[in-house]
Amino acid sequence: MTREVFEFELVFELPSTENDAYSLSDAVFAAGYEDAVIGTGNPKLLGVELEAEGTDATDAILSAAKNILRNLPAGTRLREFRPDLVSLADVAKKLNVKRQALQKRAEMPLPSLGGLYRIDELADTFGKIARDGGRKTRLNLSQAMKWLAAGKAARQLNARLTMQELDPLSLELRSKPNF
Structure with a gap:
């Protein structure tokens, strides 16, 4: 299967503890995204704009999000996929x-x-x-x-987050929504 490059953003909600912008940047870089653009303007949010490769946009976006999430402070949750x-x-x-x-x-x-x-x-x-x-x-x-190609997947993943089909802490699919 051919791999493509997609451009997108991930927005993470950080735990309420103090979060050092340099440590957050280091966590993203340690996940393998040295070229990512990191946004730390809001102390409760972390924005990451990056390019990632995958067999399709959903694969690329979820893989990158999981890799980054593993390196962020415990309790961090994915808040949003962009572009939407x-x-x-x-x-x-x-x-x-x-x-x-x-x-x-x-x-x-x-x-x-x-x-x-x-x-x-x-x-x-x-x-x-x-x-x-x-x-x-x-x-x-x-x-x-690369940005336009990621859009449909980002919209679908946001819908899954909203419907609680995708766990924002692990990014694993749930069998049933938790309403």
């Missing part, structure tokens, strides 16, 4: 265009919540643009493909 809901500004940045140019070049799907868009719907839209060719292909789609 994104702003036009997020998308424009990934495509290396201005937000206004993005709106002019692409027929965007309807926003979902508060002006945010479902990443998998955007990926479908940009896939159609790439297939159709023409002037609209000036969007830098190749730069964003």
Whole structure:
């Protein structure tokens, strides 16, 4: 099976103890993600943006999340997978265009919540643009493909977290939701 590279973010909820930003960064690097971008601006959250390889996006995302979680303080739980809901500004940045140019070049799907868009719907839209060719292909789609490709899996994994089918402490699938 072919392995692909996916770009995504993981947001971890940290235990209420004091957490040193350098120790958290070291934990991510020790898990094998030396190129990850680490966000420690909120003392209760750890954001990790990274690229990981897998046979599919779900495999890559879950494998990376489990590897990192093993190195973080006990009681850390996975809070969110990204990209899921994104702003036009997020998308424009990934495509290396201005937000206004993005709106002019692409027929965007309807926003979902508060002006945010479902990443998998955007990926479908940009896939159609790439297939159709023409002037609209000036969007830098190749730069964003690893990020767009992770979107559907991130949305599905977030749904599993919400439905309590995925344990946020171990990232193992549960047989039944705990309601």
